Amino acid sequence: MSFGLDGKVAIVTGASRGIGQAIAEAYAREGAKVVVASRDLARVAPVAEAIQAAGGDALAVACHTGDEAQVKALVQAALDTYGRVDIAVNNAGTNPYFGPTLFADDGIWSKTLDTNVLGYMRVIRAAVPALQQVGGGKIINLASTAGINPMPGLGVYAVTKAAVIHMTKVLAQELGGLNIQVNAIAPGVIRTKFSRLLWDTPEISERVLRGTPAGRIGEVEDVVGAALYLASPLSDYTTGTVMVMDGGALLGSVEG
């Protein structure tokens, strides 16, 4: 099956490792030109180099999504290099705090909201005019199952991911007339640096596994299928949705 990404241009934020890297590599394998971004060019450049070495086309750009000017420059770099933007993947996320929500101070709230919510909006604001130039496109927001059901210790993060899900629905309504589809991906626990505490702390990972019918921690490749579908013309009549890949964890404990 072809995902129809040949000749398309995709921007992926937070692509220096983890889920963003896997999504960028998958898009490149399907023929898209990918603009991979992270805060540090030295960390993200090797991802572009590996894509090129595998026969794909990629550009690495340093972009902190907390800085509107850098986000605008990211979209401009895609336009300057490839002449168009068809797909924007909001993936750069953060979680600086694990603990009771009551004890999270304003600094923690500001940092988490700024990256996970305002950062996504900055990318969308910058990308929409470019998507309009090609008659429409795709916006894909990495949410989390924590944005659907709270997870212990992850309250602040969960609130921002719930906001991402609602942002997705709001913008799907507002941008539908521009032929821009806006969808969210909500993974459960996926084995990356970001989630290390959850899969590498025995007491926590045992609890996660007990609550996951699939009986294993997710891998980045488990997220790629949804990201391909939502970037593809196959999903042109799908907007405002949340695709969950959590091994069934939202269903509750496998032990009843």
Ligand SMILES: NC(=O)c1ccc[n+]([C@@H]2O[C@H](COP(=O)([O-])OP(=O)(O)OC[C@H]3O[C@@H](n4cnc5c(N)ncnc54)[C@H](OP(=O)(O)O)[C@@H]3O)[C@@H](O)[C@H]2O)c1
């Ligand atoms: N892993 C999970 O279990 C899981 C579950 C549900 C949802 N998610 C979501 O999936 C997304 C990716 O997570 P991941 O697990 O792949 O995390 P990760 O391995 O830690 O990767 C995060 C990426 O984001 C970049 N980044 C962080 N803050 C940034 C900022 N302000 N501006 C630009 N880039 C930034 C990092 O690169 P630099 O350090 O080079 O900037 C890195 O490339 C996040 O939105 C996360 O909330 C993850």
